[in-house]
Amino acid sequence: xxxxxxxxxxxxIVGRSxxxxxxxxxxxxxxxRRRGRKVAVAKHSHHAFDLDPSGKDSRRLAxxxxxxxxxxxPEQLVVMQRASAAITLDEVIARHLGKVDIVLVEGYRELPIxxxxxxxxxxxxxxxxxxxxxxxxxxxxxxxxxxxxxxDVEGLAEFLDRVLSVRRA
Amino acid sequence: xxxxxxxxxxxxIVGRSxxxxxxxxxxxxxxxRRRGRKVAVAKHSHHAFDLDPSGKDSRRLAxxxxxxxxxxxPEQLVVMQRASAAITLDEVIARHLGKVDIVLVEGYRELPIxxxxxxxxxxxxxxxxxxxxxxxxxxxxxxxxxxxxxxDVEGLAEFLDRVLSVRRA
Numbered sequence: 001x002x003x004x005x006x007x008x009x010x011x012x013i014v015g016r017s018x019x020x021x022x023x024x025x026x027x028x029x030x031x032x033r034r035r036g037r038k039v040a041v042a043k044h045s046h047h048a049f050d051l052d053p054s055g056k057d058s059r060r061l062a063x064x065x066x067x068x069x070x071x072x073x074p075e076q077l078v079v080m081q082r083a084s085a086a087i088t089l090d091e092v093i094a095r096h097l098g099k100v101d102i103v104l105v106e107g108y109r110e111l112p113i114x115x116x117x118x119x120x121x122x123x124x125x126x127x128x129x130x131x132x133x134x135x136x137x138x139x140x141x142x143x144x145x146x147x148x149x150x151x152d153v154e155g156l157a158e159f160l161d162r163v164l165s166v167r168r169a
Numbered sequence: 170x171x172x173x174x175x176x177x178x179x180x181x182i183v184g185r186s187x188x189x190x191x192x193x194x195x196x197x198x199x200x201x202r203r204r205g206r207k208v209a210v211a212k213h214s215h216h217a218f219d220l221d222p223s224g225k226d227s228r229r230l231a232x233x234x235x236x237x238x239x240x241x242x243p244e245q246l247v248v249m250q251r252a253s254a255a256i257t258l259d260e261v262i263a264r265h266l267g268k269v270d271i272v273l274v275e276g277y278r279e280l281p282i283x284x285x286x287x288x289x290x291x292x293x294x295x296x297x298x299x300x301x302x303x304x305x306x307x308x309x310x311x312x313x314x315x316x317x318x319x320x321d322v323e324g325l326a327e328f329l330d331r332v333l334s335v336r337r338a
Contacts, residue, residue, distance in 0.1 A: 022226050022229060022230070025230060025233065026229050026230065026233040027233075029230065029233040029234050029235050030233055030234050033234045038236045039234070039235050039236055040235060040236060040237040040238070040239065041230045041235045041237070041238045041239070042238075042239045042241070043226065043227075043230070043238070043239070043240050043241070044240075044241050044242070045240065045241070045242045046242070046243065047242060057191050057212065058212075060191060060195050061191070061194060061195065061198065061210045061212070062245075064194065064195045064196075064198040064199055065198050065199050065202045065208070066198050066208050066209060066210045066273075067207045067208055067209060067269055068209040068210070068265065068266055068269060069209070069210045069212070070209070070210070070211045070212070070261050070265055070266060071212050071213075071214065072211070072212070072213050072214070072252070072256050072258075072261055073213070073214045073215070073216060073252075074215065074216075074252065074255050075251065075252055076231075076249060076250060076251055076252055077248075077249075077250040077252055077256050077261065077265075078247065078248070078249050078250070079246075079247070079248045079250075079261075079265045080245060080246075080247050081245060081246045081247075081248075081265075082244065082245055083241070083242075083243065083244055083245055083246055086243050087241050087246050092239050092241055092246065092248075096237065096239050096246075096248045096250075096265075097237055097239060100236055100237060104235075
């Protein structure tokens with residue numbers, strides 16, 4: 001995984017559990033869209049999730065053993081695929097997320113992707129310094145990377161735009 | 170749309186609302202899998218659906234405006250994509266369902282795909298005769314196509330295997 005060799009720039013949002021990664025994504029996505037970017041999100045979880053616990057058709061068909069179930073409506077397409085082996089982020093991006101301007105990743109903390117870390121007050125970053133692009137939090141104890149206030153989502157979006165355009169050049 | 174020009178055979182399961190299309194699919198899929206087939210299902214709905222009404226992350230990220238949200242776990246991959254225009258069945262198959270042995274379609278009744286129709290007792294088929302491969306029901310009033318008892322899912326699977334192998338040759 002190397003952002004420099006992709007067609008689409010990839011940035012991971014990392015942080016301890018409960019640090020507010022999803023909330024940051026939820027606020028960052030509309031700002032990036034207002035700036036004209038098409039945005040994809042890839043989220044990884046180590047445990048199985050249950051998108052549709054209600055016994056609806058999607059679940060019935062997946063449980064019947066379909067390898068892939070695709071639901072389409074005029075407004076959305078949902079594709080559910082059983083994984084025989086772990087699916088890598090590269091595969092997810094190559095197959096499903098190629099046609100956007102930026103892929104924001106939540107999870108996959110171990111991969112050498114450029115990262116923005118959401119920090120609790122005074123906490124040291126979890127991720128290794130060589131992939132850390134910046135931090136979001138109230139203070140950044142001695143870190144040589146830009147810090148963004150949690151309220152300054154515009155500033156973070158502008159920074160991401162700038163960094164990504166350099167990386168793509 | 171023409172099954173003869175696809176890499177993967179496509180058969181639609183059609184029938185009136187409440188005729189038991191999803192139940193038939195639910196029973197047919199494991200039989201086809203036991204016969205060694207990889208199976209995909211494509212389902213179309215004219216109204217928006219709500220896979221995840223619980224305020225979970227998937228919904229939060231989609232509502233924030235992400236064009237695509239991909240969730241992966243060791244067991245499955247779920248990709249949710251906003252549609253700007255209606256997505257055709259051809260596009261769904263080409264992008265997402267190519268690597269299976271058969272695509273079973275529910276909905277898309279208007280497309281000229283080979284069809285199996287689930288019939289209520291004594292009812293005439295909904296779909297045009299020239300794409301009708303067979304019917305499932307307790308009787309088939311004067312139809313020149315094979316009829317399968319709703320309980321005979323093995324028979325239907327064997328028939329599909331045979332028809333599809335002819336069409337692929």
